[in-house]
Amino acid sequence: MKKLLTFAIAAGAMAITGLASAATLDDVRTKGYVQCGVSQGLPGFSNADDSGNWTGIDVDLCRAVAAAIFGDGDKVRFTPLSAKQRFTALSSGEIDILSRNTTWTMTRDTQLGLNFAGVNYYDGQGMMVPSGLGVKSAMELDGANICTNTGTTTELNITDFFRSNKMSFNLVAFEKADEVVAAYDAGRCDVYTTDRSALAAQRTKLTDPNAHKVLPEIISKEPLGPVVRQGDDQWFNIVRWTLNALINAEELGVTQSNVQSMKNSDNPAIKRLLGTEGNFGEELGLENNWAANAIQAVGNYAESYEKTVAPLGLARGVNALWSAGGIMYAPPVR
Amino acid sequence: MKEHSVFQFVNDARVRGILAQVALLAFAVFCIGWLVSNTAQNFEDQDKSLGFGFLVQAAGFQIAPTLGTWLFDYEAGVSTYWDVYFIGIVNTLLVAALGVVAATIIGFLMGVMRLSQNLILRSFATVYVEVLRNIPLLLQLFFWYFTVLRALPDKRGKVELLPGVVSVNLEGLFLPYPIWQSGAGVAGVIMLVALGAIWAVNRRSQQRQLLTGHPLPFWRIAGGILLGALAVIWLSVGVPFEWSLPVFKETGPILRRGFQGDTAIVVIPEMLAVWFALTLYTAAFIAEIVRSGIMAVSKGQSEASVAMGMTRGQTLRLVVIPQALRVIIPPLTSQYLNLTKNSSLAVAIAYPELVSIFAGTAMNNVGKEIEMVGMMMCVYLTFSLLTSFFMNWFNKRAMLVER
Numbered sequence: 195m196k197k198l199l200t201f202a203i204a205a206g207a208m209a210i211t212g213l214a215s216a217a218t219l220d221d222v223r224t225k226g227y228v229q230c231g232v233s234q235g236l237p238g239f240s241n242a243d244d245s246g247n248w249t250g251i252d253v254d255l256c257r258a259v260a261a262a263i264f265g266d267g268d269k270v271r272f273t274p275l276s277a278k279q280r281f282t283a284l285s286s287g288e289i290d291i292l293s294r295n296t297t298w299t300m301t302r303d304t305q306l307g308l309n310f311a312g313v314n315y316y317d318g319q320g321m322m323v324p325s326g327l328g329v330k331s332a333m334e335l336d337g338a339n340i341c342t343n344t345g346t347t348t349e350l351n352i353t354d355f356f357r358s359n360k361m362s363f364n365l366v367a368f369e370k371a372d373e374v375v376a377a378y379d380a381g382r383c384d385v386y387t388t389d390r391s392a393l394a395a396q397r398t399k400l401t402d403p404n405a406h407k408v409l410p411e412i413i414s415k416e417p418l419g420p421v422v423r424q425g426d427d428q429w430f431n432i433v434r435w436t437l438n439a440l441i442n443a444e445e446l447g448v449t450q451s452n453v454q455s456m457k458n459s460d461n462p463a464i465k466r467l468l469g470t471e472g473n474f475g476e477e478l479g480l481e482n483n484w485a486a487n488a489i490q491a492v493g494n495y496a497e498s499y500e501k502t503v504a505p506l507g508l509a510r511g512v513n514a515l516w517s518a519g520g521i522m523y524a525p526p527v528r
Numbered sequence: 529m530k531e532h533s534v535f536q537f538v539n540d541a542r543v544r545g546i547l548a549q550v551a552l553l554a555f556a557v558f559c560i561g562w563l564v565s566n567t568a569q570n571f572e573d574q575d576k577s578l579g580f581g582f583l584v585q586a587a588g589f590q591i592a593p594t595l596g597t598w599l600f601d602y603e604a605g606v607s608t609y610w611d612v613y614f615i616g617i618v619n620t621l622l623v624a625a626l627g628v629v630a631a632t633i634i635g636f637l638m639g640v641m642r643l644s645q646n647l648i649l650r651s652f653a654t655v656y657v658e659v660l661r662n663i664p665l666l667l668q669l670f671f672w673y674f675t676v677l678r679a680l681p682d683k684r685g686k687v688e689l690l691p692g693v694v695s696v697n698l699e700g701l702f703l704p705y706p707i708w709q710s711g712a713g714v715a716g717v718i719m720l721v722a723l724g725a726i727w728a729v730n731r732r733s734q735q736r737q738l739l740t741g742h743p744l745p746f747w748r749i750a751g752g753i754l755l756g757a758l759a760v761i762w763l764s765v766g767v768p769f770e771w772s773l774p775v776f777k778e779t780g781p782i783l784r785r786g787f788q789g790d791t792a793i794v795v796i797p798e799m800l801a802v803w804f805a806l807t808l809y810t811a812a813f814i815a816e817i818v819r820s821g822i823m824a825v826s827k828g829q830s831e832a833s834v835a836m837g838m839t840r841g842q843t844l845r846l847v848v849i850p851q852a853l854r855v856i857i858p859p860l861t862s863q864y865l866n867l868t869k870n871s872s873l874a875v876a877i878a879y880p881e882l883v884s885i886f887a888g889t890a891m892n893n894v895g896k897e898i899e900m901v902g903m904m905m906c907v908y909l910t911f912s913l914l915t916s917f918f919m920n921w922f923n924k925r926a927m928l929v930e931r
Contacts, residue, residue, distance in 0.1 A: 278875075278888040282897050285574065306895035307574030327782055337784040339683065339699065344875070344884060345892035349589040353604045356590075364699075364789075365590035366798070367889065368878045373670075377878070380677040381698050382797070384783055425573035 218290055218422070218429035219263070219479055227269045230256035231289035234274040234370055237395040238503040239295045239315075248272050251502040252293040255314055255420055258488035259291060259436045262480055267491025276369050278345035281306050284423060291433055292421040295389065297347045302421075311433040313419040314495075315503070316512045316521060318412035319351050320390035322397065325407045327384060332411040336361040341374050341383035343367065351414040352387050375399045389416050394506040432478050439485035441524035442467055443494035445515055450493035453486050466527045474527055485527070495522065567898070582894040583610045589889055591615060591880050592796055593789060595622050612890050616882030617907055623799065623881065624868040624911070627806040631867060632860075634807060635814025642819045653815065661812035666873055668809055673801035673877040680797070683786035686776060695774060695787070701795040702774040702787045711765030718764075722757035726750045798879040802871065810867045814860065821856035822848060853926045861919035865912050882907060 222228055232240035232252055240250040257267035273289050284292045285307055295317075296302075298310040321340075323329050332355070342348045344367040356363045366383055368374045375396050378386040386393065390408065397403045420437065422430050443449070446464050448456045457468045465471035469482035476482060492498050499510065514520025537543060571577065590604045591597050596615030600607065641653035660668070681687060683699045695702050726749075733744040761768065774792035777785050787794075825848050833847040834840075875884035882904060891900050 278892060281892060281895060285570075285897065301893065302895075305576075307571075307576040329782070334781065335783060336781065341878075344878075344888040349889060350893070353588055353590045357605055363590065364592055366592055366796075366878045367880075367884070369875045369884070369888065373877060376674060377677065380674065381682040382677055384683075423573075424575050 218426050219432065222263060222290055226264075227271050228256060228260045228263065228291065229289045230259075230270050230272050231275045231280055231283050231292040231294055232256070232272050233294045234276060234372070236295060236371065236392055237398060238391065238506045238508070239395070240272070240274075240293070242272075242274070249502060251314060251498055252295060252420075254492040254498040254502065255293045255433075255437060255440075256291055258440060258492045259433055261487040261491035262432065262436045262439075262484040265481070265483075265487045267488075276345070277343050278369055280345075281308065281421075284308060284421060287423075290422070290429070295392065295418045296421055297389075297416045298419055299347060307424045308421050309424050309430050311420045311422055311430055312437045313417040314437055315391065315418045317389040317391050317416040317418050319348055319387060319414040319416055320393050320412055321409045322378075322386045322393050322406050323384060323409060325405055329384075329409070332409050332413065333359065333361075335363065335385060337363065338384040339364045339366060339382065340385045340387055341366050341368070341378045342387050343371055343374055344369055346388070347414070347416065348388050355413045371396060372399075389418070391418075391503065391506070391508055394508050398506075428479055432480065435478060435527075436485070436488050438524040439467060439488055439527070440492070440495045440498065441515070441522055442527060443485070443489045444496040445517065445524070448489055448494060450489060450497055453489045457486065463526065463528075472528075576895075578899065579896070580899055582896055582899075583613070584608050585894070587612050587890060587893070589893070591885055592798065592878065593794055594619050594796065594799065594880055596880070609886075609890055609894065613882075613886050613903065615880070616884070616886040619799075619879070620868070620871055620881040620907070621911070623802050623806065623871050623874065623879070626803050627810065627867050627871070628864050630803070630807040631810040631814055631863070634811035635863075636818050638811060638815035639818025639822065642815060643822060657812045657815050659812075660808055661816075665805060665809050665870055666876060669801060669805040669873055669877055672804045673798065676797050676801050676804075684778075684782075686787070693771075693773060695776070697786065698797065699786060699789075699794065700797050701800060702792040703795065704771040704773045705793045706769040707772050708769050709767070712768040714765050715761045715768040718757050718761050722753050725753050729753070796879075798874070798877050801877055802874040802879045802881075806867055806870060809870075810863055813863050813866075817856055817859045817863065818852070821852035821854075824855045825851045850926070854923075857919060857923045857926055861916060861923075864915050864919070868911050868915065869908060 230253075232248060232250070235241050236250070238250055240248060240252040242248050253272070256270050256272070260270040261267040263269075273283065275283050275289075275292075275294060277294075280292055280294055280296065281302070283289050292308075293314075295315070296310075297317075298313060302308055303310055321332055321335070323335075329335065335356075340352060340363050342352065342365065349365065349367060352363075352365065366377065368377065371388075371392070374386065374388075377383060379400050386396070386406075388396070390412065393408055397406060400406060420433050422433055442463075443453075446461065446467065448464060448467065453468065456464055457470050459465060459468075462471060466474060468486045469475050469484065473482065475484040478484065481487075493501070496515075499513065504510075510518075510520060512520050513522055516523040585608060586605055587607055587609050588605050591602055591612070594615070596602070596618035599618055600611045600615055602611055602615060638653045638656055641649045642657065644650045644653070677698060680696060680698045683697055686695045686697045688695045693704055729744065729749050730746060733746045737743040772791055775788045777788060779785070829847055829851065830843050833843045838846065871881055872883040874881050875888060878884070887900060887904050891897060894900075
């Protein structure tokens, strides 16, 4: 009886602490850090080094959000998630932001109870094959064995591509990217398909990266961006505008090194962004120098990109600013 | 006086008991209510709803060829999430059933070997048990998968295990399959009748042994019946099936070369690796259970049976094992349950079982976590309860009949 009562109390206590509250900002402030869901290791996007330091463009976004809230880009903790676990982790309140090269689709936006706060990388699905096969185009892939990750849009895209081209294929879908790479490397599959950025990143893990080539076809649009729970507009705005602030900073020439001196700039757009004019931070529930803190922590979008994604050999391409021939475009701070 | 009676009331053990029960019940109801209302609130906040409508939607992703996809004729974009659910269940059941059978055989073998007089056999079994049960299953899964993959030629090569009939390469194990001809139905009926007759002879033989002490020559009679049945089938309808042998192409488009999947039964390497890993891991535990069971039978029993003139084999089969089974069966049930549940680790190496395709791919596409996890829990609960029921029934049969 006594044991049973203790057990019931423990169970009750667990149920109560497991509550996910609607006001994420308050929760984050109370616990003192942002819990950020990232990948289990994708160079350029979110990858941990030997000593457990996370780097990558997705990681930078989380650091920027933490800096916007606390003025300190290190007040963030990372939860590595498989593609399969990521949405459940977000809906259950285990993480505050999902910044894990996640594709924005209509189903995810409308049916999963999630909101995409923007796009920090425009990607597309590609295919990699061993050069030795002599395959030149995806249209020659009839009968191929294809390796990919479970729980991603890639499974759906590749199925659509083969169905619409009336070609047959087998799909071997692993939970983690490391196993996909290992199985492809062992020859289990003729093709490795995922987002082209990830192909570039995972390729570095192959025994002989130069013995493989990426086919020219891009079979899907994969706008990748940070995700938050639906129903908390304030938190949604904070994440969305932190991302916008980084992109605007690039456009306005505000960098990590000049952000403090730029506060004295004569340009009203820069003044509004950095909080020396207007009340934009407070409207978000933050301090007025929120964006300055974010830029101070990770640099503007271009700086973040150069540090993280560019070393993979991926040029800016469509991810350049709209003013430089790309489609990266942030609404103004005003 | 009045106060005194209140104290009496509280001091009454029975009344206190009831009060505590009521308090506990209220607390449990409160907790459940809290959970439910909290879930409902979160659903509302996130603008989600409960419902099983998604089950009839078409699933737009491909699944690797397995028993499940073959049984349900899976076609991406046409088949529904219901099909995905059942394919997952079939694939889980398949690997669990194969694993239980193989693990039992290997486990018994190893358990008996651990008690062998032969030093080499005994040492081998000891090393087997100690190594395999102390390495995490997930690691063993990866070990088998990548060993199997590294050891085999790619899909444009092959290793012939039985030339022209059974071959293996990176795409899997290719087996011939029977194509039923006309007359297969008749042949099936004849075989059923023969099996029924063998069962009857077995019963008869047991009854006779109880009455007279002399069993019928069962194996000879059974063999005769079987041969007779085959002869009848051959005379009446001929050979009722043809083998479809795996076809191997060495020319044509490079991705089309290798074994042609529709000409053979393909056992994908993921399935083989999961099966090996689950079997060998669980067998190590079963070996220890068997050993403890055999050691629990007192030495006097085997000495007595040898004294009565039984051979070593008869002693083991008729005296030791039946008594050991009483000790073996209950923990064996747990191992079977563990094996079934452990099969969910297969998601790590791309075997399309329930957790992988239903809770993984499908859940990411439709986002009905509560419903889908609920459905999945029902499946594992059902498997577990069925296994328990069966093993309890078997346990009752094997229990000591007290006279």
